[in-house]
Each structure stands twice: as structure tokens, then as C-alpha cells.
Amino acid sequence: MPQLNGGGGDDLGANDEMISFKDEGEQEEKISENVSAERDLDDVKSSLVKKNPKQNKQTKKIYQAERRPQTRPDSESYEKTRDYFGEALRRQQDGGFFKSPHYPGYQFLMFPDLTNPYLSNGSLSPSARTYLQMKWPLLDVPGSAGIKDSRSPTPGHLSNKVPVVQHAHHVHPLTPLITYSNEHFSPGTPPSHLSPEILDPKTGIPRTPHPSELSPYYPLSPGAVGSIAHPLSWFMQQQGQPMYSIPPGGFRHPYPTLAMNASMSSLVSSRFSPHMVTPPPHSLHQTGIPHPAIVSPAIKQEPSGDNISPSMKSPVPSKKEEDKKPHIKKPLNAFMLYMKEMRAKVVAECTLKESAAINQILGRRWHSLSREEQAKYYELARKERQLHSQLYPGWSARDNYGKRKKRKRENKPDSKPEGKSKKQCVQYLPSEKMCDSPASSHGSMLDSPATPSAALASPAAPAPTHSEQAQPLSLTTKPEGRMHHHFSPSIAIPIGTLGSQSSTPILTRPIPFTSLHHSMLSPPSPFHQAALHSHHSLFQSQPLSLVTKPTE
């Protein structure tokens, strides 16, 4: 688990983190995101087809070397989340325009007083109002009118998989932790007066949310508890995508004992008594409720035990048992959680559909996140792992090995699939000049040798080795079949001052002419320029050079 350096001294340096998204003005943020998305789009479009495993690996290594997020100790993290919420509440109560934090839901981990969102007189407490407003921006919560965030795009409109209008900014990072397929829920219907107004994704007409979109996690009792949709119900409805596939037949209350009433801190760490963590067979808890991480082979449509190599199988269970054995998915890591949350937003901004491209953008944005922001996801991931381990004590990631379709391994430099011609590519590295992240992750690594990579490293992830950092980038190949013909001519953009630490040659990034964006050939916009200037000299302009991509 990554540990952020304790509050005061963020001596991890690196004020080169991209913070511009956080506390800037709303307009500025929007501009920033649009610009970044635009650049990301161009970037990705131009680079996606070019990349190959080795290049990716190099890029990855550089990314990894560049910065390792730090998380604070839990207590401090929680304190900060409290502060987040307090600040949000203050803003709201001050009558100011409530601007949700970048990850507005996160602070709800420590949401105070959720166990009793109502005041004694029956009205919602301010905190509960704030929560509800964050949860359901369209919900008219008394006393909080006008705090709807109209800024963020509504991926729900744009994503064909988002059944509920939900601002990306209001998607709690923990949402994927407990999001399940809507189709399998039959939760209680919240009272109409508290039902968020939801736009039908197809008609755009406001409608009462389907019960499945609300609070399926709350084992609402027939009585009082059911009188209000539980504040944490929104955990369930992120993008209509379950984090874990649901076995046939669905389930009613995932994490049944996960009665998320008070704080999410106890959600995963203390809500599970030992007796309930033992996964009953067939994906069902003892309550008969399957865990979302359990995927029925039928649903998963993954190779059955027959396709699993014997080495992958545990010697103990028989083949039949193996077939019956549910597929327990790995818990999502921090980046995966981030991806799930941000994908729709990126898709909306970039009008990109290709996940590979989206993921590239997300990867960059991930690196552009501040440590605090990343720490949130690391914390969530940690909790998820903790929950997962408690639910499935005997589970090992190794159990899933071989349950996927076998992937070809082409990463090895010398391994080339027979009969497949390869095309040499120009060395590719994502150019931070084109990236949305002024706080170049690459730059921070390359320009800040004093920053110990270990200090920046995620506790769970080993710091990049010296060999990794110094590993020279080389020309790599990619199967020609995936190459796009018009990508041949390209522009090489030198990547800053890379040579200072290694013998890495000037890195160039092929950019198809057809994808060239004006921003690539013209000075950065004032905003971007300022952002660039405020961070690194890495971004000092260097002349663009035209190169011709070698072709075979």
C-alpha cells in the first residue's frame, strides 16, 4: 500500500504534479480538460497504431520510474477526506457555488453521520443533504438547490453503457468497488420524494430511477430503513457497469452484510466477520448472495477447466470441481478503479471509443494526477484488496492464471511470430508537449534525479530498477497487420532533456500527418503555456523536426 508522506512535508518533491485540474476556476478546468482531451486524442490517434509491446514497455518503465504515488497513512488520509467534505459542506452552506472536488465522492468514505442522515425533526442533516446532492446532482435536496454541477459532461448521455445520468465528477471512486450489473438487482425502491431524477438514457426523459439503480446494497428493511434510499446507494450505479460480473440469476444484495451505514472506512476493513468471509460454493455467500468478484464460468464465457492447462489447476480439486469453481476476479488496482471512473468522461471528451486509445489517455491522466488524488485510488484499491482477501481468504491471483485466453507473448525482443513480417517503428514516447499533463510525469522523473524513486514508489510496486531507468530505448517492431498505412510519414518531437540521465537518444514520437493538430505545430495556448511554464523546463520548446519513418 502506498504511503503518502505525512501531511506537512511533502518532500517527495515534485511539485511537478499536475494540480491544475483541482482548484482552478471552473472555466479554467474545463478548458484544461478540453485541451488535454484534444491533445490526448491527437496523441493517441497518432500513436496507438504505432506502439508495440517493447515500446510500451519502455514507456511503462519510464512512467513507473517517473513517479510513484504516495499515500498518507490511513488516519491522515481519512482526516483529509473529512476535510474535503467539510470544505464542500462549508461551500454549500456559504451559499457559494458548490464545486465538487475532483473526486467528490471520496471524502464520503468518512462521511459523517451517515448512519442517521436525518435530523431529529425528520429533515435531512446538512451533511446528508450534501451527500445526496453529490450523489445525485439532479436530486433536489432541500437546502442545497443550485449546487448542481453543470460543468462536467454527462457521460451517461454519451456512453451507451451508462444507464443513469451521472456526472463523472460525482462518481465515487469507490463506486466500482461495489457496482454491479443493474440487471441483477431487485433492491427496494426508494421513496419517491428522495428518488433522484434520472434521465432515461434512451429518451432523455426524466424518470424515476429503476430500483436497480438505487441502493441495492442496502438490505432495506421493510420498516424505517427503507424509507430512504441509502446514501451509499450510488455506489452501485456507476456507469451501469459491474465491477464484477454477476452470475446468472443475479443477486439481490451484494455484500449483504456490507450495510454501509456509517463510514466506508469500515466498509471493507471491519464489516466482515470471519464467518462470512469464507466463500460458499457457487459464488454464493452463506446468505445465498454471490459476490461480484465471482463470475460464473457460464457468464464469464471463459475457457472452462478443459482449457486450463493442468499446471494451472490445483491438484486437489477434480476437473468437475474445477468447472464448478467460480471465477473470482482479481480485485481492481488503483488504476483500474480510476479507469472505471474516468473512462466515460474521457470517452465523452474525446469521442473516442477504442479502449486502447482511451486507456492511453487514462494512463497519462493517471500520471498527471496529484499524489493525493492517486492516493485516493490506492486507498480504494487497498480496501478492495482487503475486502477481497477477507471474502476469499484462500484465493490467489494465481488461481485465475490460464482462465483467460492465452495471450501471445511478443514482448521478448527476439521473439517474432513466424511468418509475420514486422515493421520497424520510430521510437515512440508520449510527448508531454502534447499531453494534458503539464506536470510531466516523464519530466519529473527525468529532470528530478534527486527525487528518490523509492520515495515515490507505490509500496506495493517495486521501484524501477536502475537498469529500467537507464535502459536505452530501441527500435521495436510491430506486426504489420496492425499498422495503418497512412502513418508512414511522421513528425518526430524531441522529448525534452532526456539525455541527462541516460544515453537515451532523442526520443521521437511518430505522429501521422493526418492527425496533426495545430497545437503540435504552434506555440501552446496561453493556458497551456502557463501551465507548462509553471512546472518544468522540460517543456521548453524545442524545434520540431521532421523525420521519415523507416518502412520496410
Place this chain on the structure above:
DNA sequence: GTTCCTTTGAAGGGA
């Protein structure tokens, strides 16, 4: 219909 792509991080095994 299946596999690949692409990202980061976690985990496990081998050297």
C-alpha cells in the same frame, strides 16, 4: 467468434 490492443498495479513464481 475470438483475440489483440492499451494502460497501471498487484501478485506470484523463478532465478
Place this chain on the structure above:
DNA sequence: TCCCTTCAAAGGAAC
């Protein structure tokens, strides 16, 4: 300890 491999999500593209 280090390195490598696999898998987790996602969905269009390629095969």
C-alpha cells in the same frame, strides 16, 4: 531481491 508473467476493465479493431 529482482525480473517476468498474468490478470484485472473496456470496447473497437483486426483476424
